[in-house]
Amino acid sequence: xxxxxxxxxxxxxxxxxxxxxxxxxxxxxxxxxxxxxxxxxxxxxxxxxxxxxxxxxxxxxxxxxxxxxxxxxxxxxxxxxxxxxxxxxxxxxxxxxxxxxxxxxxxxxxxxxxxxxxxxxxxxxxxxxxxxxxxxxxxxxxxxxxxxxxxxxxxxxxxxxxxxxxxxxxxxxxxxxxxxxxxxxxxxxxxxxxxxxxxxxxxxxxxxxxxxxxxxxxxxxxxxxxxxxxxxxxxxxxxxxxxxxxxxxxxxxxxxxxxxxxxxxxxxxxxxxxxxxxxxxxxxxxxxxxxxxxxxxxxxxxxxxxxxxxxxxxxxxxxxxxxxxxxxxxxxxxxxxxxxxxxxxxxx
Amino acid sequence: xxxxxxxxxxxxxxxxxxxxxxxxxxxxxxxxxxxxxxxxxxxxxxxxxxxxxxxxxxxxxxxxxxxxxxxxxxxxxxxxxxxxxxxxxxxxxxxxxxxxxxxxxxxxxxxxxxxxxxxxxxxxxxxxxxxxxxxxxxxxxxxxxxxxxxxxxxxxxxxxxxxxxxxxxxxxxxxxxxxxxxxxxxxxxxxxxxxxxxxxxxxxxxxxxxxxxxxxxxxxxxxxxxxxxxxxxxxxxxxxxxxxxxxxxxxxxxxxxxxxxxxxxxxxxxxxxxxxxxxxxxxxxxxxxxxxxxxxxxxxxxxxxxxxxxxxxxxxxxxxxxxxxxxxxxxxxxxxxxxxxxxxxxxx
DNA sequence: ATCCTCTTTGCACTCGTGTGCAACGCAGCA
DNA sequence: TGCTGCGTTGCACACGAGTGCAAAGAGGAT
Numbered sequence: 225x226x227x228x229x230x231x232x233x234x235x236x237x238x239x240x241x242x243x244x245x246x247x248x249x250x251x252x253x254x255x256x257x258x259x260x261x262x263x264x265x266x267x268x269x270x271x272x273x274x275x276x277x278x279x280x281x282x283x284x285x286x287x288x289x290x291x292x293x294x295x296x297x298x299x300x301x302x303x304x305x306x307x308x309x310x311x312x313x314x315x316x317x318x319x320x321x322x323x324x325x326x327x328x329x330x331x332x333x334x335x336x337x338x339x340x341x342x343x344x345x346x347x348x349x350x351x352x353x354x355x356x357x358x359x360x361x362x363x364x365x366x367x368x369x370x371x372x373x374x375x376x377x378x379x380x381x382x383x384x385x386x387x388x389x390x391x392x393x394x395x396x397x398x399x400x401x402x403x404x405x406x407x408x409x410x411x412x413x414x415x416x417x418x419x420x421x422x423x424x425x426x427x428x429x430x431x432x433x434x435x436x437x438x439x440x441x442x443x444x445x446x447x448x449x450x451x452x453x454x455x456x457x458x459x460x461x462x463x464x465x466x467x468x469x470x471x472x473x474x475x476x477x478x479x480x481x482x483x484x485x486x487x488x489x490x491x492x493x494x495x496x497x498x499x500x501x502x503x504x505x506x507x508x509x510x511x512x513x514x515x516x517x518x519x520x521x522x523x524x525x526x527x528x529x530x531x532x533x534x535x536x537x538x539x540x541x542x543x544x545x546x547x548x549x550x551x552x553x554x555x556x557x558x559x560x561x562x563x564x565x566x567x568x569x570x571x572x
Numbered sequence: 573x574x575x576x577x578x579x580x581x582x583x584x585x586x587x588x589x590x591x592x593x594x595x596x597x598x599x600x601x602x603x604x605x606x607x608x609x610x611x612x613x614x615x616x617x618x619x620x621x622x623x624x625x626x627x628x629x630x631x632x633x634x635x636x637x638x639x640x641x642x643x644x645x646x647x648x649x650x651x652x653x654x655x656x657x658x659x660x661x662x663x664x665x666x667x668x669x670x671x672x673x674x675x676x677x678x679x680x681x682x683x684x685x686x687x688x689x690x691x692x693x694x695x696x697x698x699x700x701x702x703x704x705x706x707x708x709x710x711x712x713x714x715x716x717x718x719x720x721x722x723x724x725x726x727x728x729x730x731x732x733x734x735x736x737x738x739x740x741x742x743x744x745x746x747x748x749x750x751x752x753x754x755x756x757x758x759x760x761x762x763x764x765x766x767x768x769x770x771x772x773x774x775x776x777x778x779x780x781x782x783x784x785x786x787x788x789x790x791x792x793x794x795x796x797x798x799x800x801x802x803x804x805x806x807x808x809x810x811x812x813x814x815x816x817x818x819x820x821x822x823x824x825x826x827x828x829x830x831x832x833x834x835x836x837x838x839x840x841x842x843x844x845x846x847x848x849x850x851x852x853x854x855x856x857x858x859x860x861x862x863x864x865x866x867x868x869x870x871x872x873x874x875x876x877x878x879x880x881x882x883x884x885x886x887x888x889x890x891x892x893x894x895x896x897x898x899x900x901x902x903x904x905x906x907x908x909x910x911x912x913x914x915x916x917x918x919x920x
Numbered sequence: 921a922t923c924c925t926c927t928t929t930g931c932a933c934t935c936g937t938g939t940g941c942a943a944c945g946c947a948g949c950a
Numbered sequence: 951t952g953c954t955g956c957g958t959t960g961c962a963c964a965c966g967a968g969t970g971c972a973a974a975g976a977g978g979a980t
Binding site for chain 3: 228230231232242243245246249250253274275277278279280281282346386
């Protein structure tokens, strides 16, 4: 407000037409060097900035990407968000943030996203990923899911290689001599949770262990603490627990130690998934399969921008491998752990 | 793309003019009931959504708020961000996220923010808060700082009542019998850090303690761990350490316990500020002054929207009090701790 | 039946910028 | 000198919606 400067003022001051001003700010447009200089001088003197809103309107592209997240208390998501913002900013895009609706009403959210004419959408693990992804895809806006997949055609996704990660954890725990297993699950609808659980069970079954006790943690710490009480409070409690993510694993460890009086890993081994910051804190020293945030973001952004900018029309499904990082929250097998780049990792 | 539906199509299908369509989506506009119904039916049938970009252009207001954050690994900020997003969404605004530039170049950031014609700006603890705030304010865009203040006129801010919180911590530690104090500082330029440190020292001095050992933690966990090594490694180490925030306090606790072999709180009491999620985890049980995120966000949003929507032109400076929450990371005074709403708090 | 009032509607202009098209100027060449 | 061609420039239209103004219509009072 208060006298915004438009290209008209700049044009007048530089003694050229408004078109010339526009061309100065359009890469690749035809403009003489000295004209450009005159315009740029006038623009600087007046403090002119092209209006991105007007530009979006005419260009039909807003250079904004909608990002929908939930669970921001799980440190994996802030990390993801920070890298996403950096990466998009570096490529000249901007991040419109939406939080997953607590009221489960995706329609209002969808309407807002569409109204802003975003060029693409990143969905990071909200309970309504699938529905939203389908709607947006149907509306012709490129979508990429992070940390979720979706069977529908046309929707890109980037996840960790959850199946192989969970298999590695199974092997790791078996190698340490464990035989009684527990699993603390995330939300049942989450494909990531399903992949991790199924592969973990399958691998154990392949090696002769068919029973795995299961409790729901629902991706929350309160839920995980409850699960830990049920799982570890029983007489025939498991001696190894795989939690669907680190966020829950931390709550499970705290409950085991401070509430149930168990020693970790002497009484029970606990492993997680994600390798988030707190997993590295010495109080937890959580053994966990890393989910490489940087790589995942790079792939997601590439998949999205390749479609937006017309380089590739097809949806892309990426699965990113991660190391099993060995720390002190689980019994350590005698063989198979090697030191790489300052970390102990499982390489059987 | 692919045949976006505009108000023209809706108007044609409903057999009215484009103006009528516009008025249907403008609250308070004059429109007959049955016309509205015909238009709404047509809009629904075609899947029409008003284009927020075009609307912003003509209205001169984008209903977008730029939010600049850094330090997303400190859980306080994800919490803040989540509430901010919810609150803004609920009021019909949208959040354009920017991460503080690592290259210290605020000009590029400033240009991008201005280009998008945001209606307001929230600056949450970036190193360049002051410069950016002044520029935006000069450009006529309402600004509110969270967790920082700025002496300049015209800039609103919301902080905790850092001075009183720090004084309470001083009293609390003195009451527990401590006499040798250490302080792990945040970034020197941060007003929050200055307020906390100054008030802590002043209160101790009032009560006869003039020496406080000081180390820089720079708001990072690596920096705090280094500070802890220097501070607690010396022979005459302090027996009580106040860390400028919880994020650093956690690193200091871990370093003390797992690296230096100290017992907390028997050998050293550690207190922080913010009362973030991890402070409540039993492994830390950090005594800390809460920074009430919900209240702070509410005040910040109110201050911003009151200016944007013209209800109030003046900048507003808010200081929010918070409880000193007593847990197990610091020695507990014999008197003064009471139980309120399921928490132990310091009420001398 | 006439006049007045109030509601509803459409016309036309506006927001700030991108861009196709045609005109212009200048240089090079025959 | 006259023609061709290329690089520059301005005109005018477009993007999609909000809104003041005046005309049209409905309804009531006289």
